[in-house]
Amino acid sequence: MVSRRTFLAGSGAVTAGGFGMVPALASNAQAAVSSTSGSPARLLPVFSRPKHLDYGDVSKLSGGDQTLLTTLQGVVNRTEPELYFLYDTGTMSTPDAKWLADMHLPTKLYKNPLDLVAKYRSRVRGAIVHDPAVPDSLNVATTLAGLENAVVADADQAKAHGLRIVKDLRGMFDDNRLTTYRWQLDNLFPRVTKKLLAGLPPTRVVAVENVQWQEIARETEQIRDSSNKGNYDLDVSAKLGQEAVFVRFQDSFTDDGWGPSVSEVTVKANGTQIAHFLPGTPEEEPYLFDGVNSSIGGDANRFSDGGGYFIYRFEPPAGTTSLVVTVTMWNQYLVTATDTAPTRIEAFPYFRDYVVATKAMVSWLPPSGETGELLIEHFAKWPTLAPYMGWFANDVAGEWDGVDLASQGGSPVVAADFYMNGTVHSGFTAPISDKVRPVRRITTPKNKVYVTLTFGEGDNIQYCQRRLRDIWDDPKRGQVPTNWTISPLLAETGPGLYSYFQRTATANDLLVCGPSGGGYAYPGSWKPEELTQYLQMTGGFMRRTGLDQVYSYSSRQDNKWILLSKEIAEGFAKYTPVKGIMQTWDGDPLVVRQGGLPITNAWGAPGKAAEFKAALDQRIANWDGASPLFVSGLIGAWSWTPSDMAELGPLLTDPYELVLANSFYDLLNRVL
CATH class of the missing domain: 2.60.40 (Immunoglobulin-like)
Incomplete structure (x- = not known):
């Protein structure tokens, strides 16, 4: 297994295409990402703990100005996190503001956050100028910014902020995505970190205000x-x-x-x-x-x-x-x-601080056709377990195909394209307990329908940072037994986030590992020897974060999700502390023992409380009541809230009994 004890950025000693490194900055970069002696082996980068943060509200800035600031943030925060930005509305009720307040650090507000360019200009070598006519050049510029300790800007921004042009990409590429990223892989691969690779869209769609429909x-x-x-x-x-x-x-x-x-x-x-x-x-x-x-x-x-x-x-x-x-x-x-x-196209600024700070290569390759073949080549060149951080083109189809290619290539996926201030959250340390939540054991099972309900999306660290924080703070949370998927990788990408959810959980809140462990993966698509490494890594993260339940995918055949194989289930049982698995499944209701573990399907229903209850009634219509029945339900994390759960709970009267996942699988382990 590849050691993750020390994270090293790409070497500054190698140059490509005439791009050099300033020796002093190179040594600072390496110091910033070295691990602490005696710490556990790491999968993801190490950052220093922030001591003071300059911050500003960038929610009203253009995507170009946000990109300038996030890439500045990456260079500055690589040595020590000093810059933090509010990307939402700027009020203290938004996730970015809440997390900032939770850190209890000395801060200084800059009403015009672009003033921070002048303050920190001496910390960067200048600007990598992208070509507005070639959107994907912004990603190449971001990769180069990390290697050259520079910011990403257009020509007008560079002039306005007095930034020396380190490299001008205008006219260097045509609008052929394949040749642009082929050039990047061929020329910059020797210099970038091999600890992760990234995928980010070069542009975003922004709604125009006051459009009348x-x-x-x-x-x-x-x-x-x-x-x-x-x-x-x-x-x-x-x-x-x-x-x-x-x-x-x-x-x-x-x-x-x-x-x-x-x-x-x-x-x-x-x-x-x-x-x-x-x-x-x-x-x-x-x-x-x-x-x-x-x-x-x-x-x-x-x-x-x-x-x-x-x-x-x-x-x-x-x-x-x-x-x-x-x-x-x-x-x-x-x-x-x-x-x-009704909309306009702007630069996509998010997560670029993390990419720049870690000297990662970033691309945007739809996972089909020739671009998919180039994406496969990326996975082949990076070592097993190097995470793919960001997301994929083509929405749902891109997700399925992209995660499948990543799994075949031995890379867990970390959905992070909207993960803001990652360089700060990765450095901010907070206590995380490795103690597993005690089980409320059902000593004598009754002839009831035992139901456990789980919010999905927790593998997605941007969901954990944003949507999960919003719904977690619902005052009705805790009224109904609820499972919450979460990424154990937050132990390294956001210890403060994970600590918050862990320490504020009520007796009715159970954190469970999001799909399919230490990063989003389709276990059935992995090579067996690489899957063993993935499960070993997953087990380590789960033990560090006190998790013993997992929601997992398997793999797709004929456009359907299939049952986790006996060998994969045995791997979960051997290498992780998992007591049961809820998996995505396209067949009939599933309650089986596989590889020594109980496995149930993730069942869902449209609508809110009343419709969910009606669908559940229909699902158990053929149950004879002569023995316990088990239903594991998946809740829509983007549409439901704890208030909706509080409405559903009182509807689930006899014969239903709503329980947490640890009680659910503990009982299944004894009766199945």
Whole structure:
């Protein structure tokens, strides 16, 4: 197993393409990421503990200015964390502000955070200038910024802040993502850290304020079975007059996950067809203005659930007086239109402090086709267990394919693309107990339906930092037995975060390991010898953080999740303290013993409390009541809160008994 006792950044002694390191800065960088003598072997970087933080509210700044500051933060915080930023609204009720207050450190507020560029300008060599015409050049610039102790900027920013241009990437790349990242891998690999690799989108979509949307069509019933599938004529003529018309598709019921699905689009201007396409095809691309919050489904349909949406842009010929968009559509749709461009494209700034500080290579390679092949090459060049930190392109399909490729390549995934101030949180130490929560043992099982309910998403450290903190602070938390998935890797990426959740948990809150252990993985896709290393690493993190339950994926066959194999379950039993596994599963209700461990499926239901209870009643309809029945449920972490759990709890009367996961699997271990 590769030792993680010492984290070393890429050597400053090697140069590529004429880029050099300042010797003094190189020695400081190595000192900043060396581990403390006697500390346990580490997977992820070590940072010094912050003593004082200069901070500012950057929520109103452009993505470009935020990128300038986050890359400055990476260089400065590599030696000692001194910079911290508020990315939300700037009020003291947001997660960034709460975590800052929790650290109880001396701070200084900068009302104009860009003033910090002048204060710390002497700490950087200058700027790596990216090419606005080539979005992916921003990622190459970020990799170079880490290696060159520089910030990422455009030419105007560099001039405005008096930054020397260390390297100008303008004109160096064309808009071919493959050749851009091929150049980066071929030229910069010798210099970057081999402890992790990163994936970040180079740009983000930002909503434009004060856009007026007109409602065109809405499904008023909660339809989830495609029974309203049909061809709908959407007359958007009222929004003619400007250069283009923008048509947005949203979920009319945002809390249950059955938003609009569209499988075909035809557009007619004054009765003449000007566009026709199927989602997910090249013909759609010229019209898809914003699809980042949507996915392509199994029926070759574009869909978006919850708070997501997708927007098409249609530019009719001059003189058009009638514009009708005909769509094949179903489920819970809300269609609106506007004549104003509703979003703009900006640089994606988040997590770049961590990438720069650790001298990591960052790319953005969709995990299919030629870019997927290049991503596979990345995984092959990094050592086993080097985490892939960030995320993948193409939303859900990108997640499944990307995590599968990472698992095949021996890299656990850490969803971190929206993890802010990572260089500060990784350095801030806080006590974490390794004691496992005692089991409330059910000594004599009754003929009841034992139910345990778990909030998902905990492998995602940005979820732990942001959404989990928001819902955790709900005053009704603790009224109902609830399991909360969490990443044990927070012991190294955010000890203060993990400590907060651990020490504020009530008797009705149980922390359990998020999928599928020490980082998001599909165990069935790993090479057996590398899976052993992953499970050994997972066991170490679980013991350090007092966890003995896990929610796991397996692997996919024929587009379905399959049961964890006997060999994998035996690996969990041998190398980790796991007492039971809840796994994602596409088959019938699952309660089995596999490899010495009880395994149950993660069952879920749409809607909130009343609908969840109705679905649960239906699920147990064939139960004869002659023996205990076990149901492990997965709760939607982005739509549910403890208040919703408090509403559900009183509904689960006899024959139900709601228990924590440790009691649930303890009982299963004795009766199965």
